Amino acid sequence: MRAVVQRVSRAEVRVEGKTIGSCGRGLMVLLGVHAEDTQADAEWLAAKVAALRIFSDSEGKMNLSITDVSGGALVVSQFTLHAKYKKGTRPSFIHAARPETAIPLYEHFVKNLEEHLKRPVATGKFGATMEVDLVNDGPVTITMDTQHKE
Numbered sequence: 001m002r003a004v005v006q007r008v009s010r011a012e013v014r015v016e017g018k019t020i021g022s023c024g025r026g027l028m029v030l031l032g033v034h035a036e037d038t039q040a041d042a043e044w045l046a047a048k049v050a051a052l053r054i055f056s057d058s059e060g061k062m063n064l065s066i067t068d069v070s071g072g073a074l075v076v077s078q079f080t081l082h083a084k085y086k087k088g089t090r091p092s093f094i095h096a097a098r099p100e101t102a103i104p105l106y107e108h109f110v111k112n113l114e115e116h117l118k119r120p121v122a123t124g125k126f127g128a129t130m131e132v133d134l135v136n137d138g139p140v141t142i143t144m145d146t147q148h149k150e
Helices: 039-051 099-117
Strands: 002-015 018-023 026-032 062-064 072-077 131-145
Touching: 002 039, 002 072, 018 026, 018 072, 026 099, 026 131, 039 099, 039 131, 072 099
Parallel strands: 026 072
Antiparallel strands: 002 018, 002 026, 002 131
């Protein structure tokens, strides 16, 4: 799984002009599921995202997690995170999981994140054309990959 995790002041996702998910201060997570991902990958990544200390403490240091600041979260599926672009200029998405694999793993990630945060997590609509609007706070943007745990 690949995730682009952004600290936000607010974020929302719309489908056909209607807001279907939003959060205030917290995290916007773009999530791409790889064809070889497992439930263990979703669980590891959810735990890491929930514990990521990227919010400022009283001294201005990034020492607090989303849990510490009671922040919200918005998770949007994004298969294009697995784009391959080595040949030519048209990206290939052959490593992105097919929907029958990706949807359950995406949902498993969201469920696990909710368990860590002890509150609901807003989501986009898997497979839909979505408009994402956010205010990146900082900006703070972290990329994470379960195949390359750095």
